Amino acid sequence: MGEIVISLNNVSKCFKRYARPVDRLKEILIPGKSSCDEFWALRDINLEVQKGQTLGVVGRNGSGKSTLLQILAGTLQPTTGEVSVNGRISALLELGSGFNPEFTGRQNVFFNGRLLGLSHQEIAAKFDEIAGFADIGDFIDQPVKTYSSGMFVRLAFAVAVNVYPEVLIVDEALAVGDVVFQHRCMRRMRALMDSGVTTLFVSHDSGAVKTLCNSAVMLHEGRIYTTGSPNAVIIEYMKLVTQEELELLNEAKPTNSLESSPAFDPDRILGEPSELTPTLLHNNGNGKPQRRGNRKALIQDVRILNSLGEYSKENLVFNFNEEVTLVIDLVAYELLQGCIVGFFVCDKNGNEIIGSNTWEENLQIGKLSPGEKLTVKFKFRLPLKPISYSVTVAGSEDYTSVTFDWIDNALVFQVLPPDTGKNIHALVDLPMSTEVSRNFSFNVSVQV
Template structure:
């Protein structure tokens, strides 16, 4: 491992909550008679971020994400533990943080730049770049209190990313602003990451975390719940959210989803047998050895998932398809509790978990309707694979409607490979499509010579 840019060793943060304001004064005068309740926002956080890496931080509201970033930015001090940050920090913790509403945008740029340790001359040299990135026009010379929230974030982000930080901290700031600005932010953040800036990125946008980050950490109730690749952490995060919605998270005796075969009234479940798909998926060889992640309320279960090639053939241990080959995704399901409706869908994801291809029965105008316990049915999706030659995974899921908790959701149900296209091209984007190109040459254009 290279040089460590950020290190946290047993970091905890405690906030005191007082029943009445006067109790705070009593504690100052009588320190041994405190009536405050202690709330530990963070407990025993141990974390190292190598220089140049981008770490995504996810977790539900109240999990301690913002407290952790404020400690790293230096605006909060930990109650216990040690924090080490190597390099100039630029933090974007909330909209307009550090901005004086009475100052103009121009004045706030210089004010924030000085807080970050830049000289007046350095800020002046970067001002045009900052103003151009923010793109708020003449409002740069108007008081910040007249800004919309979108203008706030434009200017704040422009300052944060254009002062050449060594450590960049971003907390949910990219969710505001028009789509053009969001794309501009993403490009700028990628450029900073490519240049070696260490970045901590907090967002509820799982796609952004999976796309931008090298690794991720999930916080839950002030503790580190899991760490790993962005896709793996996002899957665990979604699994925990589903468990909390179902009220299963804190039940120590609650078995995992694939162990709950005795909770249903069908003969297969009463025999204690798991579906063939569930029992075999973890034993597959090659590309399909990756263990699936499953969640849902179990009103119905996905029994099997297959991808057939253009000839209608299926080989579980050799899922390799030609470029742009038409395949058929087959999903078998069985119902265990009455369903008022049913939507079955899928995503084809890249290695980072970004959704590349996807649809569901509802969007394809196929109404399944009500279903009764014991019913079994199959859904088939046909589509082509105009994808670059790498591996992809399939996520499948089902629910009663768009507002209900899924009855079954399986990440990494299958993994397959796409072969390179036989086009002779050396350039392949994420999606490779045939195209026509025309060049129109304008001839006999006489040049107009301008004399001084």
Template sequence: MSEEIAISLHSVSKCYKRYARPMDRLQELLLPHSNKVQEFFALRDINLDIPKGQTVGIIGRNGSGKSTMLQIIAGTLTPTTGEVVVKGRVSALLELGSGFNPEFTGRQNVFFNGRLLGLSQNEIDSKFDDIAGFADIGDFIDQPVKTYSSGMFVRLAFAVAVNVDPEVLIVDEALAVGDIVFQHRCMRRMRALMDSGVTTLFVSHDSGAIKTLCNSAIMIHDGQIYSKGAPNDITITYLKLLTDLELGISATESKQTQQEEKCNKDTTIARRGSGKARIESVKMLNHLGEDAGETPVFGFNEEVTLVVEIKANEKLLSCILGFYICDKNGNEIIGTNTFEENVKIDKLEFRQRVVVNFKFKLPLRPASYSLTVAGAENNEALTFDWVDNAMVFQVLPPKTGKQIYALIDHPINVTICTPCRLGST
């Protein structure tokens, strides 16, 4: 394995044996030729190379094999077949409190886990204050871990994982347990580790976190790598698969359809939905009410109008229509829908069309942005059409020359109050 590759999996599979009755297991031991076992492959023929310093998001449905793959990489699970090579110190947060002895205090578990990760006593001593400060569980650090709440568990476990100088960090859905303040602290810490070159594998159902933190993403389905690529693309692929499965379309058919769309050079958007109604056209108007074209360029904070036309392919009792403005990573910045705006779209007859206008301003950092538009049946909340990347547009810098440091620039009033000098009246 080259120096640039931190994690390599070659033809890795994990098979579990299942028996209908306990007697069948015993019978297999006594009579080897009597085969009553059922084989279940949690992973099948995984081939994957992850470069050093990359942050890779892993998504997939529950039971798809994500956790199994992470446990194999972490070394807590042995593959049935294949080869796994991991270079560097691995720090893994796989399950709530995994690796903790419930009878030990938090302090004792910190030292115990540190030694398991290869740190010396002096190294753990030097890092203990940072670990305790990050966990922020107060006097409970000297109480038995079995008395901890789930939130305290994950605080201490994450604090240990990110403060032992890992070269490979593995986080499996653990951040969903902590409170909001702690989640923000964890995200900042993970960003700092990523910037410092730590190879990170991050499993989460939070697509925003995947798109914000990760350099690339992998989608696991039925124990196999279904797709891999840019985080936003993989998130779209995942959501489309979920919609297709809900509509009774198999994973194989869904993947084939998506591959055909990618091969078609005329296809610039990805869409999914039941098809009961279809988004026929999407356009944006500038502040003068003029069509801005296929690749619009808008001024900073310009007022624009999004015009969306939908056509019913079946009779709909009612529906809602909405949109998102996303940055280049696919993070939603501006968005709403007719339901949230208290605008009702009455029932639509077969082949009936309706046009919806959304008027809003663009107080955005100068950059390129994409537009996602979607419609759903109001009574069933079932998406009839969802169009990702329906349009890409650009926002220009303010004419004032002001620098914008955040994604959104909002008018702010700044005043300075000069205190009176001592002794003056």
């Protein structure tokens, strides 16, 4: 087991809420008499993060994510429990919260650097790198109060990620500046993580969590709901979100219950991992498909046909760039005003590599009556790196509705290396034309 950099032992945080300002005064003047309501933002958090680990933290608004990060950053103290953080911390919580608007950008760089524990000489040595990363030009010597919001956060982010922290805490801070700067931020984050910086990353962007993190934790109502691989935690998060949306919409359960319906055969699609393929990914803990939705319709079967139109669930292995057909069967249990069916081909971290749906392919399905069955086929090639991939399938009435069925890890398949012997370095390898030209812009004379 590696070195533990961050440790939380039974950490809880309580905030006191007063109905009137005078109630706060009464509590001070009359000890032992409380006139407040207690709100526990965190309850009994036990967590350990090893050195070099990138931990994603997800959860609904109000679940306690920001409170947790503020306790780790030292800006809040826990009500109970013990917190231990070993190493210099750089926290991207509220970008620029330590900036003085009357100071110039240059002065704020030195001021913030000192707050982060660097000496004047260390900041001076890094200043050109910070200024170059922020890329705000001559404004670096203008008062921060004259900056646009974009320039402000660019400089704040540049300071935070260029002081070479040992522990980096990020709270929804990557969507700053323009597109070019966002790519620069992502590259810098990756470089810090690759160099062994221990990172806690809070985001509602599931793609960023799956791409950047090697583990994740989900908070719900101030408690740890689940931990595991990023893809597994994101799946549980989306299941919880879907369930809460269904409760808010107060949708009635279909009269023809799916579990009791003779057409519903969960083992047909949700079989044991060994029934699917020997190369099954274990993204979600037990490796089994996970589904969610309002159950107005059900995806009954998913299969991938090879270029010959054949299917074998025991041997889901395809040649590089082979043309395959994804077949999705579903049945409606209630009247659907519309129907969109789609899929994703995902890598082992759950990142979507290939995907589409009937709406984007200009196939308007229209209404479906109860009991009506539908078969949708997507034909595409697999110019993919020779590793394992999973298939996620889903359906909904429209883009704004809760999905009637969503199945993660419905199938898992393997792509073989190209028979040409070419090494595939990226996830997707597309045909391309390559040219090389040699030009000499000057003459070379040789004297003997």
